[in-house]
Amino acid sequence: MAETIKDILKEIHAGRIGESGLVRLLSLPTHDEFQPVFDESARICRKHFGDRVYVRGIVEFSNYCRKGCLYCGINKANRRVGRYRLTLEEIFNAAAFMKKQGVLTVVLQSGEDPGSDALVLDAVRRIKGELKMAVTLSVGERDSGGYREFLRAGADRYLLRIESTDPKLFKKLHPDDDLEYRTQCLYSLKKLGYEVGTGIMVGLPDQSLESIARDMLFFRELNPAMVGIGPFLPHQDTPLRGRKNSDIFLTLKTLALIRLLLPKSNLPATTAMGTIDPTGRQQALKIGANVIMPNFTPSKYRESYKLYDDKICVSEEYGKCASCTRGIARAAGKCIVRSKGYSKSK
Numbered sequence: 334m335a336e337t338i339k340d341i342l343k344e345i346h347a348g349r350i351g352e353s354g355l356v357r358l359l360s361l362p363t364h365d366e367f368q369p370v371f372d373e374s375a376r377i378c379r380k381h382f383g384d385r386v387y388v389r390g391i392v393e394f395s396n397y398c399r400k401g402c403l404y405c406g407i408n409k410a411n412r413r414v415g416r417y418r419l420t421l422e423e424i425f426n427a428a429a430f431m432k433k434q435g436v437l438t439v440v441l442q443s444g445e446d447p448g449s450d451a452l453v454l455d456a457v458r459r460i461k462g463e464l465k466m467a468v469t470l471s472v473g474e475r476d477s478g479g480y481r482e483f484l485r486a487g488a489d490r491y492l493l494r495i496e497s498t499d500p501k502l503f504k505k506l507h508p509d510d511d512l513e514y515r516t517q518c519l520y521s522l523k524k525l526g527y528e529v530g531t532g533i534m535v536g537l538p539d540q541s542l543e544s545i546a547r548d549m550l551f552f553r554e555l556n557p558a559m560v561g562i563g564p565f566l567p568h569q570d571t572p573l574r575g576r577k578n579s580d581i582f583l584t585l586k587t588l589a590l591i592r593l594l595l596p597k598s599n600l601p602a603t604t605a606m607g608t609i610d611p612t613g614r615q616q617a618l619k620i621g622a623n624v625i626m627p628n629f630t631p632s633k634y635r636e637s638y639k640l641y642d643d644k645i646c647v648s649e650e651y652g653k654c655a656s657c658t659r660g661i662a663r664a665a666g667k668c669i670v671r672s673k674g675y676s677k678s679k
């Protein structure tokens with residue numbers, strides 16, 4: 334007899350779920366059919382986080398990148414994007430501004446730009462020393478010596494998305510990268526003591542539901558502190574221009590299942606979710622996300638940090654994102670908390 338949704342949910346809670354059960358849920362075609370899973374993921378999120386939404390403010394401090402990821406608007410082959418790197422002062426001022434707005438965690442994000450490592454070290458030391466904020470780095474692959482240096486400077490967290498654990502798909506999308514090395518990086522970051530964040534894109538060209546299910550099983554094994562899910566959105570200056578956008582429903586289904594597999598991990602309602610659907614972030618917060626990441630990059634640089642087309646919050650006035658974020662949380666029946674939001678998943 335075919336398993337019911339209730340049976341599959343029980344398997345998830347018992348830690349026995351496999352690929353086929355996850356695929357069965359991912360393939361449910363309508364909201365109504367998936368609703369019991371959304372109800373359960375929302376319940377689990379409330380159980381661990383209540384109404385609380387943590388905020389991490391992003392500063393996109395450099396769009397230089399040595400890699401050529403096929404989906405990415407700032408990949409090294411894109412000659413149409415104006416390259417920039419913020420100064421130490423600009424990074425510090427952005428962090429100080431977000432602290433004034435009540436945001437206690439800064440995410441320093443860039444393309445893979447090892448040329449800025451000295452700047453990153455200085456920025457981390459200064460932000461930790463003078464502002465006492467939590468610092469997350471999202472600057473790509475380095476060897477463990479590099480990760481150790483960032484950690485010694487004071488970094489608390491590291492985001493490195495795996496994007497896909499499907500070897501063929503990973504290779505196709507990342508001509509400069511190696512899946513095994515990316516995986517090793519994640520384990521090495523964990524071993525060093527970082528709160529590690531990772532994530533995937535859903536709805537990529539040639540990505541199967543089986544592949545997404547295997548990504549989720551990988552997350553269960555890695556047990557990261559944070560998992561970010563981005564719907565695939567093409568960028569006009571990349572080889573994937575013209576490919577179909579992902580849809581918000583598949584993105585939300587994936588998020589809900591990850592909440593069930595990793596009840597205590599931080600799951601952001603990502604900017605890409607808000608790009609694909611104007612209410613995407615509210616919907617995500619309702620069914621299992623507990624983090625939101627407003628953009629504090631100085632306005633004049635934002636246009637040059639578009640990883641995909643039509644990215645929202647690009648022309649916003651500097652600092653407007655903080656109030657917008659409060660509105661999104663309220664619309665989801667939740668509230669922003671002034672907290673560094675350290676991981677509960679250890």
Ligand code: SF4
Nearest residue numbers: 398400402405408444
């Ligand atoms: S996804 Fe990251 S590493 Fe890849 S090209 Fe874009 S910025 Fe560079």
